[in-house]
Amino acid sequence: MQLIYEGKAKRLWETDDDSTLRMEFKNDATAFNGEKKASFENKGRLNNAISTLIYEYLEKVGVPTHFVRQIDETNVEVKRVRILMVEVIVRNVSAGSFCKRTGMKEGVAFSLPIVEYSYKSDALGDPLINDDYIREMGLASVEDMAFVRESALKVNGILSGFFSEAGLKLVDFKLEFGRLVSDPAQIVLADEISPDGCRLWDLKTGEKMDKDRFRRDLGNVMEAYEEVLARLKARLDA
Numbered sequence: 001m002q003l004i005y006e007g008k009a010k011r012l013w014e015t016d017d018d019s020t021l022r023m024e025f026k027n028d029a030t031a032f033n034g035e036k037k038a039s040f041e042n043k044g045r046l047n048n049a050i051s052t053l054i055y056e057y058l059e060k061v062g063v064p065t066h067f068v069r070q071i072d073e074t075n076v077e078v079k080r081v082r083i084l085m086v087e088v089i090v091r092n093v094s095a096g097s098f099c100k101r102t103g104m105k106e107g108v109a110f111s112l113p114i115v116e117y118s119y120k121s122d123a124l125g126d127p128l129i130n131d132d133y134i135r136e137m138g139l140a141s142v143e144d145m146a147f148v149r150e151s152a153l154k155v156n157g158i159l160s161g162f163f164s165e166a167g168l169k170l171v172d173f174k175l176e177f178g179r180l181v182s183d184p185a186q187i188v189l190a191d192e193i194s195p196d197g198c199r200l201w202d203l204k205t206g207e208k209m210d211k212d213r214f215r216r217d218l219g220n221v222m223e224a225y226e227e228v229l230a231r232l233k234a235r236l237d238a
């Protein structure tokens with residue numbers, strides 16, 4: 001089958017069905033806009049397992065997504081979408097680029113979640129943009145962005161509760177949305193949801209259980225991902 005896209009951590013392949021694609025999770029990891037690179041044995045399998053578990057949960061509670069089914073350890077089938085060129089970041093606690101931009105210390109809980117957007121452009125380093133930029137750049141309509149913001153906050157509420165019941169704090173995370181190729185009026189949640197794109201801290205100890213272990217050379221990166229998966233599974237089995 002034809003490879004149609006290769007990104008930093010995933011490949012997209014055609015399938016027999018025009019309306020779906022196969023999304024393959026790679027073992028590669030990158031950070032700082034691709035400047036730092038590594039490969040971790042089992043990363044593809046772990047991210048696929050975690051993302052599949054989360055997508056199945058979101059579908060079950062009524063969130064429309066691109067997810068169709070898990071194919072095997074490192075592959076899922078997803079509906080074909082045109083990805084909106086906007087990354088949606090939701091923050092519950094100060095961390096990462098929020099702290100860099102504001103000077104606020106890490107770990108301050110916000111009174112309400114912060115939703116922010118960046119323009120999906122590796123060449124420009126995913127710059128921060130706002131609703132007015134998105135409208136004038138023609139990336140999405142005002143109505144679409146109202147839907148995207150509402151959906152992102154809804155997903156944040158659902159996932160914050162889900163992770164909390166697994167002993168994890170959802171500090172911040174990145175979402176992507178796409179328009180179904182089969183029905184472009186419909187915008188659905190797309191891309192993976194894994195510790196690569198979420199900050200997850202142990203609720204009791206505050207220990208980082210996500211890609212910051214790689215970004216900051218904290219060690220035991222895959223052990224942390226393995227622990228996230230085990231806790232989410234235990235939460236589902238409870």
Ligand code: UDP
Pocket residue numbers: 087089095096097098126172173174196197198199211
């Ligand atoms: N994030 C992501 N992809 C990106 C940028 C951010 O998945 O291109 C995630 C990141 O893992 C974190 C959240 O979005 O959970 C907020 O990231 P932040 O803006 O703080 O940027 P970073 O510290 O990763 O540079």
